[in-house]
Amino acid sequence: MNSNSVGAFREREIDGKPFYIVTFSSQTDTTIPSSSGETAIDGDHDLSFQQPLFLCPSLRLKADEENYSYSELLPFNISPLFPSISSADQQVQHLLDSDSRDANICKLPVVPIYWCNNKHGDYAQFICRACDTFKIDTDYYICLTCDQMFHKECVESPLELKNPSYQKPCVSCMCCDLALFSLFYHCPTYELSMHPVCAMKPIPIFIDNSKRHPHLLTFFPKQASLLCDVCGLIKEAFPTYVCPRCIFVAHQDCIYFPYVIKIYRHQHRISFTSSLPSGKWSCGVCRRKVDNNCGAYTCNKCSHYFVHTRCALRNDVWDGRDLEGVPEEPEIILELFETIADGIILHFSHDHHQGHFSDGTIVHPLFLALDPDQELEATCQICQQKATFLQKLNCIECDYVICFKCATLPYEAKYKHDTHLLTFWEGKEESDQYGWCEVCENQIVYSREDGFYACDDCCTTLHVHCLLGEDMYMLKPSQTITYIKREVHILPNNTRSRPLCHYHVDNRCPQKVVFKSEDMTFCSFRCFTRNAV
Structure with missing residues (x-):
């Protein structure tokens, strides 16, 4: 492989602070200012800097078409560097020298888009045509021939990249966990894949965040067995920073976790604490044990309510807002079901599942304890649907699952042509006396999967959607x-x-x-x- 196509992380300065940034072996020290103690992470001390020109990624893909395969991962063979007279890939040079007027052959180097560099873009306005993602970055190139925009990292991506931070196998991009498409880095040894934007992101050597830790934190590449003091997990795939003086360890993203947030699983705000009181505590989201020696989120209004740091910051749990310094507004809480404890409800559709003990009969509680992957596979036992867009509650003792839509159905409802309240019945509880729906005049037996409402006194029966409407939560006209x-x-x-x-x-x-x-x-x-x- 051409040494000019190998990228390595070297120590450089950005705004006066030391970082590890990607450099090419052809670059010289004349273009990018560096710190006096410059070192290459992979140990190669012969690398130098110059300001190169880059090919359009569309041309790189076209020149490498003969190596493309839909069924397997194959290494890219075309360097990102625009060829000089003395050195050029034969296939690239052939395309550049051709007389074809094909608009897909981009014969000019890409140019930086100065008007939007160093600004966060808009998902609706940008898609990188190299990696085929909407991933927002701050530096971009444009090809004046095909008029396509690209991430700076996707344009400059060397054929081989030696990244010191990531060593753990993964399927999607192991840094941002987003899907991978046309152009990405892959390590067959560890089954590791990353977007160019993630793989080439500068790595700060030191992080000074006094809110998280009073001392300077130092990047530590060999993080395979270090337990993070913030999230309580060992994440080999995350850049890790340490304070040798305090024996403090934190992942790079954990350093910037918010201190005060509001989650959907609790009525009050919760705030981060670096240690927990002695005792045995379970997470208010996943219901698993919380380590007393690591950080977690806690509620100042409710005693002994704790949530794992990463559980609290899940996309399906947190709204993404940092509420530190924001005044808390009084909340109106509407109880749609009987609340037994935080995150635990008693729903009428599950009251026949009972456990018998010497002191009487108890009812199993329902939890919001499924993680996103489990929710995708779980089937609601009322509507018999997976409904991937709805959260689901589950009974830990008997594996009973109910989706949020069915859980929020009223136990009793009013029908305008009946003087009594109608009661909800599960579909499997229907009998011959409940035969027809008063509204649509179809048989109730067809609602076996959805349940129905009935009045025992008047023998009135209705489908759920016939009584409450198809969009029961959108009934405010205008x-x-x-x-x-x-x-x-x-x-x-x-x-x-x-x-x-x-x-x-x-x-x-x-x-x-x-x-x-x-x-x-x-x-x-x-x-x-x-x-x-």
């Missing part, structure tokens, strides 16, 4: 919502002639509200989203 940049107006369905649903074509809208967008009317939000795809 509201406007936005879905994929389209405005949707929620209107009352009270005209003399009910409108036809644009999605169902021949069916009139039976629900209490309709959804109107761009002169099209839909009977439910589900119909609108299906039409919008």
Whole structure:
């Protein structure tokens, strides 16, 4: 392999602070200022700096087409550097010298986009055509031939990169955990893959964050067995920093974790604490043990409520806002079910699952304890659907699972043509006396998977959606919502002639509200989203 195509991390200064940054073996010291104690992480002391020109990634892909395979990972063979007269890949030089007017052959070097460099971009305005991701960066190139934009790291990505931080096997990008597409780095020995943006990110040698730790923290590449004092985990794939003076260890991202946050699993704010009181505590999210010697989030209003640091910061648990210094507003809490303890509810659909002990009969509680991967596979035992977009509660003792939509169904509901309250029944509890729905006049047996409402005194039965409506939480007319940049107006369905649903074509809208967008009317939000795809 051409030595000019090998990238190595060397010690350099950015804004007067030492970092490890990627350099090419052809670069010289004349273009980038460096610290006096310059060293290469891989031990190569012969590397030097110069300001190179780079090929358009589209040309690199085209020149390497004969090596492309859909079924296996193959190494890239085309250097990112724009060829000089003395040195050029034959396939690249052939494309550059061709007389073809093919617009896909980009014969000019890419140029930096100065107007947006060092600014965080917008997901709606940028996609890198090298790695095919919307991953936002701060430095970009543009090809004046094909008019495509690229990450700086994707343009400059050397064929081989020696990164000191990441050593653990992974499937997706092991740094940001996002999907990998056209162009990425892969290590077959450890089955490790990374986006160029992640792989070439500068690594600070020192981090000074007095809020997390009073002393300077130093980068420590050999972090395979170090337990982080902030999150309590060993993460071989994360850059790790240490304070030898205090024997303090922290992952790079843990150093900047917020101190005060609000999670969906608890009614109060929770704040970070570096140590826990003595005792045996379980996490309020995953219900597993919390290590007393490591950091965690705790509630100052509720005694002994703790959450693992990384559990609290999961995307499905935290809203992403740092609330330190933000005044807390009083909250109105509406109990849709009986709350036994924090994160534990008693739902009427599960009250027949009982355990018998010497002192009587107890009811199993339901937890929000499934992680995202478990939720994807879990099936609700009321509606019998996986419903990947809904959170699910589960019973740890008997593996009972119920989705949030079914869990929030009212136990009793009012029907305008019945003087009594109707009670919810599970589909498997239906019998011959509950035969027909009063509204749609279809058999209740077809609702075996969804449950139904019934009045024992009047023998009245209704499907759930016939009584409560298809969109029971969107029943406030005259509201406007936005879905994929389209405005949707929620209107009352009270005209003399009910409108036809644009999605169902021949069916009139039976629900209490309709959804109107761009002169099209839909009977439910589900119909609108299906039409919008």
